[in-house]
Amino acid sequence: MAVQPEGAPCWADAMFSDVEGAKSFYGDVLGWTFGESSSEYGNYTQAYADGKAVAAVVPPMPGQEGQSQWCLYLASADASATAAKIREHGGELLMEPMQVGEFGSMCLAREPSGAVFGVWQAGTHEGFETMGTPGAYAWCEVFTREPEKADAFFSAVFGYRQHRLEGEEMDFRLYDLGDRPLLGRLRMTDDFPPEVPSYVNVYFTVPDCDDAVAKATKLGAVLRSSPMTTPFGRFAALTDPQGADLSVIDVDTTEGEMPTTTEV
Template sequence: MTEATRRTPGTPCWVSLMVHGLDATQEFYNALFGWEFVPGPQQLGPYVRALLDGREVAGIGQLPPDRHLPVAWTTYLATDDADETAETIRCCGGTVAVGPLDAGEAGRMAICSDPSGAVFGVWQAERHHGAAAAGTHGTPVWNELLTYETSTVGKFYRTVFRYDVEPVVSADFDFLTLRLDGRPVASLHGVGTGLPRDRGAHWMTYFEVGDADAAAVLVTELGGRLLRPPWDDAMGRLALVADPEGAVFTIVHSAPSG
């Protein structure tokens, strides 16, 4: 994702994670992805930004000891006006759980959920940071909503962020690609009863790795879990994993383009 495309409203522009053990989580992702860390905005408590080659890739924050929330990666979607987008989300049947509020000098954000209950963030950047080049080991390269069915929730995202929606026409495959300016930026995948009962609808972050099989083994060696062994599809070679606190994500060695 280039700096220009990251600013386009609706583009996935950031991912963050709230955990109980900030130090241990930093050690896990440093060993898995090579991330280094610097302090970030502290409005919601201790928070660090993850860097690759000096460029930002993600954020990790510390949950208060009395907050027993599910630990999960959150996808943030860009906006030019966080307050206006939050109001549109409410009007379209979504929920705004946190904010909008200022995240220091970096921008303004809100934590929301769509009508199916999937949590996502809204990010209005004030001071843009360079992003690590997509395709580098440890970078977020794709975001996909896993939901019950795409027709209703697809209308929500199309109305709020003005995506062009491209359906995959199939009798047994419920899938939409979200496009901005002709570019695919994210996808919606309706899996019905295939949704995990303990998670419900949720956004999934895909992180690029140099070797999906080796990275899957390393996840378990570092105290995480392998939820689905490596498999191949059109995107490349993937594995579904969880970190030691249970945050689920997908690792992918992307297939060559073209």
Template structure:
């Protein structure tokens, strides 16, 4: 299993769910992925940390009772100075949804909305660096920005987070860049301007790994979730787009199907990114 013992600045380092129904979400995700949970207690707002094989893979917190925000997953990018990053992001056109705040002794966080309308978290690690396990069943395998303004998004994240995007495709039908240290890919940016429904804003999308996407997709419905798009196969594996029982969107992604995916690869259609 790929263990993550460090998270590089500017790259995804954590993801958590804000949910209107903690008990229901806990049951859904623990049964779907085999996760166990650690409860933080009142000191950290009863925040829940999901673990796989004893390694931290994601978190979960409760929506405020009067919140009108939809339940959703948030990706966090690692930074060395949360306050300086927020200042740079604001100057580059971002909206600050949550100003920098200390989370006990474990780190400092903030929530931004990038200039294209996608919320993104930032995390300055102190005692807690983030993911303990990645690229495995039951762990995050990809993070993806679906943006309505591709050029502005690339410019913003390059300027504020020091990204060095690598172009995967640059056509009007399919425009996609990846980020990551040399020889690695950890996240992608998809030009979704012509593909998202009118009511869907720019957003970051979390991919969670499973060994069998088809079986896991069936389990999602059995546990009260919804299948938005049935499994499809693309160059990088097999995927399905689903929600949990309260509507939080995420993608199931294969971790052991690469050989089959390569043999049966098809061009992705324009409805959704390839992952």
């Protein structure tokens, strides 16, 4: 795939204390295969779906052991310039911009309401080689307890337009750059345990949501939200055996009409 436009989701990875366990879990649930780990880059190991790069897993760096979490990267033409915007608009840099060999440049940040995300400036590694296909990235949503902060920040840094979903009980917005929705933003309600911080929830595509949930829970995942069919697909929310939250979605199984949106 070509390099994604500024602000578009372009890559995802996660740190796992038990990398082999993660490879086994995601291999069974999402059908991933894995490349050779790169010792030069902290044993970073790329995952593939049908031979195309879709994500990566890596052991934690010293001092970063703990619960795993998927990190979504947003595309940037200049990671240093994006980092400056992040600071300017109240975000926190967790990792300063750094060059990753010939692959590209990156930084890690936390937006003002608490969700962590990455920024990726492509070099030879352009990001996802496929999206919306079985095993690949499908969608993402910022889950936040302070949506006003997240809305202001992401629009200021990446220039997103925002659309509110009409007729929905939940507080949900779509962020886009004018041609297509890029990610969603959901206000976290009391349904979320108080200890759960704001985070970015990544959806991976599966051919059958119920089958993926059955495989995942058999392997020790926790089902957070039972499979439900929507106009966007049939999806469910899970926490993997090492604590990383994710959702799985069958984009071909849909029900109902697409909701209307209003620009805000």
